[in-house]
Amino acid sequence: MAKATEVSSNLVIVGFHALSEPLRVQVLDLLRDRELCVCDLCEALSVTQSKLSFHLKTLKEAQLVKSRQEGRWIYYSLNLPQFVVLEQYLAEFRRFSPILPARSCRDSE
Known part of the structure; x- marks a missing residue:
């Protein structure tokens, strides 16, 4: 069980790291609607x-995109199951942590 948790945890870490770069987020936005080749991207x-x-290598390592080769071109598309992993990770915070209004330092005095 610990091995599965380690793998899942690592996928979350590399996933959010991949999302930390604006250019990679732009790539993902372009891939929302359809598969694109490198030249189009x-x-x-x-x-x-x-x-x-x-940047594509980083996204592939994070399993956020998948690729396929056709002739001399490589086509990229979203790997939606990995987005579900990240979404579920974030959902755990929402489910188990009450969302409270922000408090200022003066509120605690």
Whole structure:
């Protein structure tokens, strides 16, 4: 059981790390509607393929995107089950932690 928790915890960590970079979030936004090849992503984001490759590698390692090769092009799409993992992680906070209004320092005096 500890092994499964470690794997799940690691996926959450790398998932949120991948989401911490604005360019990677832009990639995910572009992939919301459809699968895109690297050339389309580069053009839409106005970045070079070498720069984008680094970010796509991070997204793949976080399992947020999946890829498939067709001829000489690689096509990327969202890996929705991994988004569910991150969503469930955040939902645990909402379920078990009451959401209270923010308190100022003066309220505690």
